[in-house]
Amino acid sequence: MSKIKKAACIGGGVIGGAWAARFLLGGIDVSIFDPHPDAERIVTEVVANAERAYGMLTMAPLPPRGKLTFCATLEEAVTGADWIQESVPERLDLKRGVLTKIDAAADPKALIGSSTSGLMPTELQRDMRHPERMFVAHPYNPVYLLPLAELVGGERTSPETLLLARERLAPIGMKGVILKKEIEAFVGDRLLEAFWREALWLIHDDICDTETLDDVIRYSFGMRWAQMGLFETYRIAGGEAGMRHFLAQFGPCLAWPWTKLTDVVDLDDALVDKIAAQSDAQSGAYGIRDLERIRDENLVGIMQALKAGDGGKGWGAGKILSEFETHLWSEGGGNGNGASLSVDTSAPLRLVDTRVNAAWVDYNGHMTEHRYLQVFGDTSDALLRLIGVDFAYVEAGHSYYTVETHIRHLGEAKLGQAIYATLQILSVDEKRVRFFSTIHDSKTDGIIATAEQLMLHVDASAGKSVVAPPEVMAKLAPIAQAHAKLTFPDGAGRSVGQKN
Structure with a gap:
């Protein structure tokens, strides 16, 4: 199995810092470049939360933590790295320029992943000399706990690059899923955008407040999705006749005007103020770091429960955790x-x-x-x-x-x-x-x-x-x-x- 020997993170914000934590706790040395004056503090706090989460997540022997180095230049950070993860702000011109610089400075054989949540890899790799090794590796926050990365190639990305990227993610407990075609926002964010749009309308029209909406999710279908996703959940809803029966029974409702997915809500000041006020009231006295720790504890509990699924073989994210622990035990013992x-x-x-x-x-x-x-x-x-x-x-x-x-x-x-x-x-x-x-x-x-x-x-x-x-x-x-x-x-x- 091919493994990452040294990683570089270009951008150390919420996503870049969490990528760094995932690499570090996988025993991989990480170099970071981020010109933000608080980058070192932010990354250090994220890594501390990740270590706390891993202490709850597994008793398997983690490898010795990788060495974290903050670099003064992008060129210094990518030197010697065989996996480079770009996580700079979501602007095409900025990301394209940074990726082009990475391409020029990195080892030609190094893999270059972008954390973009929606930009097309073909557009990002346009000016690169070695575009065949560049791809989207879109993670989900917190990267150090949620195991998924959407792997998306551009027109000039080689198929071997995506296969190699998937292989290199496995030893650090991540599941790379390769999309067949590139598309804006990929799979996960397209689904989330549709969901988010309808949620905004429900708040805008005073159907419910933010807390009620979140309660509807977390006390019902959110738990189903966490362990079985969408289609397999609905297959069960079809009974013994399966998905074909479900589609025949509920398909006609798709023509009913229930949702406003083709309408864009006007995020004017009034709606922004309403959402912000309700969200602040919902979270109460919890600060952002408190919420992050509570989130991590809850995710760990869900993943531990899923690890016991299917007769102990693991289910969903729990199966990935089980496979990760098997790797840790075999490597470390x-x-x-x-x-x-x-x-x-x-x-x-x-x-x-x-x-x-x-x-x-x-x-x-x-x-x-x-x-x-x-x-x-x-x-x-x-x-x-x-x-x-x-x-x-x-x-x-x-x-x-x-x-x-x-x-x-x-x-x-x-x-x-x-x-x-x-x-x-x-x-x-x-x-x-x-x-x-x-x-x-x-x-x-x-x-x-x-x-x-x-x-x-x-x-x-x-x-x-x-x-x-x-x-x-x-x-x-x-x-x-x-x-x-x-x-x-x-x-x-x-x-x-x-x-x-």
């Missing part, structure tokens, strides 16, 4: 910080380092019960990868299943608290592994919780326990032998309710 797993057997193995994020806490601000089990599960998964029971092993039909768990809650993990988990093997035979895990406070090493667990080696297709293969036992046995010399952990072997 680390402990949650991108570090390699410890194999120091003179002490319990330190296998997970993480932080209690906002999606993990209850109304008291403490980590909720099932998240303790998640951390212990991530710890046992780390042990399995250490002994060779990885994704390939599981896909081949064998694994270890947890058959018993006893958790003790001895302290409280709070929002933002850094924690780590250790694991000590208590006993091993050809089918079973018994171990004792402990969650610690990273600052004090104090014990927050413990779990004693028993795992059984199984043939998943046959649905029964089987003997573990010699190659697994060869990695597991030395750890078990070393841990047999350690002090038996306090709390191991206890029953529920047993007095101290």
Whole structure:
């Protein structure tokens, strides 16, 4: 799989900064050029929000964060980059001029993507010497969380460029969709523009206010769209007869004069004032950074839920997240910080380092019960990868299943608290592994919780326990032998309710 080695972001606003964050958290060095005096502050804030979001999004080991460099010139920024993302303001003359400069200064083999939300790539690449490597890579905000990029070529863009761009986006958790033809505003923004136009009319005509309109979206079809889009949703609405029945039943209403999609609302001062006042009242005391963080938390929750869809294989954006995590585990195999797993057997193995994020806490601000089990599960998964029971092993039909768990809650993990988990093997035979895990406070090493667990080696297709293969036992046995010399952990072997 082709990967981005170094990225350059020309323009560091909302979109350019979020592109930079996506690259950086994918382990890619990024150079930025933006003459705006606040560019460094803006990008730094966006990256901080992205890091916070990724802490909630995944326990998979991110690669070491890429190096961020702010450059004094465009030429300096693009030097050595193999992916260059242009995100300057949406003016044809400005974008065309910037892209032409990028083309002249960059390596001829570097891919050049534009974040334009509507300009035609043929127009943008007009003056370039190497137009075959220029294309539109239109993302959605926030770029570091939403995985889609519309890939659109111009008349002189080579088909290989679009295929290569799609391939290079996958390792950073993005899904590139290639449009068959170029068209103004592409696919997503054309749909949004139609939706936005009707929404403006509903506010203009005092049918509802901005909050009511947003409530209609987020409490109904917005949730359907998030996981199944438009056509598949309506296919279900057609029942067993499918889409053909739906179109026959609801197609005639398209001739009814319900919407004003061919009329353009006059955005005069009065309508602007009305929308602004309603929007301010709707958001209340929340500032822009507060809203961004709330948005990110909500998106993470939706994507996590979608990751569990289709029997755990993932659905929609959750499937992209699942594939991204599979890539991260296969590349890193680390402990949650991108570090390699410890194999120091003179002490319990330190296998997970993480932080209690906002999606993990209850109304008291403490980590909720099932998240303790998640951390212990991530710890046992780390042990399995250490002994060779990885994704390939599981896909081949064998694994270890947890058959018993006893958790003790001895302290409280709070929002933002850094924690780590250790694991000590208590006993091993050809089918079973018994171990004792402990969650610690990273600052004090104090014990927050413990779990004693028993795992059984199984043939998943046959649905029964089987003997573990010699190659697994060869990695597991030395750890078990070393841990047999350690002090038996306090709390191991206890029953529920047993007095101290």
